[in-house]
Amino acid sequence: MFSASDILGRNFSILSAGLDGLAMRERLHAENIANIDTEGYQARTVDFESTLKNAIDEPSNSPLGANGAGLPNSVSDAAVGSGALQSNFQVKATPGAPGVNKDHEVSEMMNDNIRFRVLSQQVTNRISELRSVIAEIGRS
Amino acid sequence: MSIWSAIGSAESAMNVHRYRSIMAAENAANTDTPGYRFKTVILQAGNNQNLRNAQANGGAGWSGPVGAMEGAVRVGSVHEAPNDELGDRQRELMAVTQMIESKAAFELAMRSATLLKSLALSSLEIGRGQ
Numbered sequence: 001m002f003s004a005s006d007i008l009g010r011n012f013s014i015l016s017a018g019l020d021g022l023a024m025r026e027r028l029h030a031e032n033i034a035n036i037d038t039e040g041y042q043a044r045t046v047d048f049e050s051t052l053k054n055a056i057d058e059p060s061n062s063p064l065g066a067n068g069a070g071l072p073n074s075v076s077d078a079a080v081g082s083g084a085l086q087s088n089f090q091v092k093a094t095p096g097a098p099g100v101n102k103d104h105e106v107s108e109m110m111n112d113n114i115r116f117r118v119l120s121q122q123v124t125n126r127i128s129e130l131r132s133v134i135a136e137i138g139r140s
Numbered sequence: 141m142s143i144w145s146a147i148g149s150a151e152s153a154m155n156v157h158r159y160r161s162i163m164a165a166e167n168a169a170n171t172d173t174p175g176y177r178f179k180t181v182i183l184q185a186g187n188n189q190n191l192r193n194a195q196a197n198g199g200a201g202w203s204g205p206v207g208a209m210e211g212a213v214r215v216g217s218v219h220e221a222p223n224d225e226l227g228d229r230q231r232e233l234m235a236v237t238q239m240i241e242s243k244a245a246f247e248l249a250m251r252s253a254t255l256l257k258s259l260a261l262s263s264l265e266i267g268r269g270q
């Protein structure tokens with residue numbers, strides 16, 4: 001059984017988990033902003049960066065498996081293909097008193113928007129590299 | 141639980157704040173009306189319990205169908221002040237404050253919807269072009 005990371009590589013899985021994390025956080029910013037005047041509402045956020053950092057720094061501890069060098073490991077590739085990284089993202093309440101900090105939410109929403117575009121550009125680049133490789137193979 | 145439901149929560153916020161500004165305008169117009177009860181809109185966060193209640197009761201609270209959903213906002217209740225609770229001057233000031241606040245909150249919700257839209261559009265660009 002193939003998974004996305006067999007063809008596209010492990011780095012692609014990290015990129016795509018990053019896109020999911022950013023989209024999730026963007027949603028939470030929007031929800032916090034929607035509830036800016038709601039009494040007793042506690043703002044929420046998600047920290048996906050630490051999950052991704054663990055996956056990059058210590059491959060043996062992460063769902064990506066013991067070998068970070070790109071060699072196939074069929075159990076962990078299947079796990080990654082099914083979104084194992086994303087299932088470790090945890091939504092939690094921001095610490096401190098209830099209430100929403102409007103300026104923080106708006107500026108973080110704009111920042112995450114930019115980060116999302118950066119990652120999606122990298123994904124696009126990876127896909128067009130593959131397209132070139134496939135085209136080149138087709139020519140020979 | 142996706143970027144699309146986030147746009148729904150921005151939609152619910154726009155509906156709610158528009159309703160608040162309508163109530164605020166009514167308060168402002170009626171500062172001298174004898175017997176008028178000054179209205180304050182109390183907001184409530186959408187969550188799974190609200191969604192179940194709304195589905196059971198066939199309605200979703202005043203911000204349309206999205207209002208009861210997790211992460212959205214809806215009108216919880218409208219508080220009507222008894223006749224002598226507020227002085228005239230206080231009523232005038234509160235009505236003006238409500239108008240300014242609800243307009244600002246509405247615009248904030250629109251800004252949030254615009255950022256979400258840009259995120260969704262940029263995800264459509266993935267893989268496009270060489």
